[in-house]
Amino acid sequence: MAGLRAKQKADKTRRILESATTLFREQGYDSARIEDIAEMAEVSVGTLYNYYQNKGDILVATVAMEVTEVLEAGARIVANPPLNVAEALRTLIEQYYDHSLYYLSKEMWRTAMAISIQQPDTPLSRRYTDLDGQLCAQVVRLIETLQVRGVVHASVDAKAMGEVFFNNLNMMFVEFCKVDAMPLEELKARVNAQHAPIAALINSIKIV
Amino acid sequence: MAGLRAKQKADKTRRILESATTLFREQGYDSARIEDIAEMAEVSVGTLYNYYQNKGDILVATVAMEVTEVLEAGARIVANPPLNVAEALRTLIEQYYDHSLYYLSKEMWRTAMAISIQQPDTPLSRRYTDLDGQLCAQVVRLIETLQVRGVVHASVDAKAMGEVFFNNLNMMFVEFCKVDAMPLEELKARVNAQHAPIAALINSIKIV
């Protein structure tokens, strides 16, 4: 019977990821013990380590799924954005932010970010960084789309502008995750306050 | 002899920090064992933990010293900046970047950033976040200064602009630390490529 192994492997990979995510959500990342994750997934600790390099990798795998979903939702907005820079940006970014806490707690985000910074050379951290790059590219594409439609002045460097917007929204999200008490609405309001005046600048300017 | 204790305490605090920094630089953060740091500082492991809450706190203490120095050097630039937005920004940011790798390796930075994200509620992480805020305020002050001197158009929101510039340079520094092979010059060039067109925008624009 060819493929028995492949099937079992896929099944175990999924079981481990599901068990881990459940326990991370229930008890937080640090409190969820590898031993418990292994038990819940019905594998031994050693086997778990055959499937994931370390505890952090499991979390980052969850985050990667989450970001993938956000990217898909974002693509729809970029395809047909509000024809106003500030509003288009706001719409896309709120999409990102609103989705962010659906599967993952702030603590899980913090841990995942910390891992991707601290061990950037593990395969899954690279995946995370890659997805971040795709998000950035998506913001750039939004600016480019708005430029094509005449909403953004032709002289604007869409790539530079998009990257800077993205790095800002990303950094602000990090700060948001660091403060448990901060509500999503405050994050959105702050980022909007930063972006709106700049958006206005490229919405209607003429270079002299 | 009043103050014997205080003197001994200060001495030990310093010895632990020096030993730790030496070992972090020599062998990397993870490989430097608490036991070795304690031995080098001529205290017991238990004593070390009376002085610092955990291993990460020792590193963050080093980073705090480093950022404090950068802030001082930055203040001199802000007091008398080049009278051109792109150049002023470039000067300040290169000051930040050039200083960054003098005491700390990329690996140490990554670890420090990861800690400050993951455990934002420890006193020293709060200190780190606070210093970050001061750096941000310094960039805002640069834009304000340029605005006062007529280099930046009066209609520009200096706070929003400065914050966005800072978050961008900060995020780019994170990415820089994640890629061991990237030289400082590449980081500078990339950030400059992002900032220059935006700087040009606020340097000479008229709102229509």
Add this chain to the structure above:
DNA sequence: CTTAAAAAATGAACTCGTTCAATCTTTTTC
């Protein structure tokens, strides 16, 4: 079907950060 080779699973042992009850040192009190 048997057997050899390859792949996967296992869990006890190891490492290293962290804790804490017991001990020692300094300061204060009288």
Add this chain to the structure above:
DNA sequence: GAAAAAGATTGAACGAGTTCATTTTTTAAG
């Protein structure tokens, strides 16, 4: 200056992530 109180030091023990030699299961070969 002796005794008591407060403060500081210590290192063995603990806990949790990770490793790896051994065992078990699956696949391939004859």
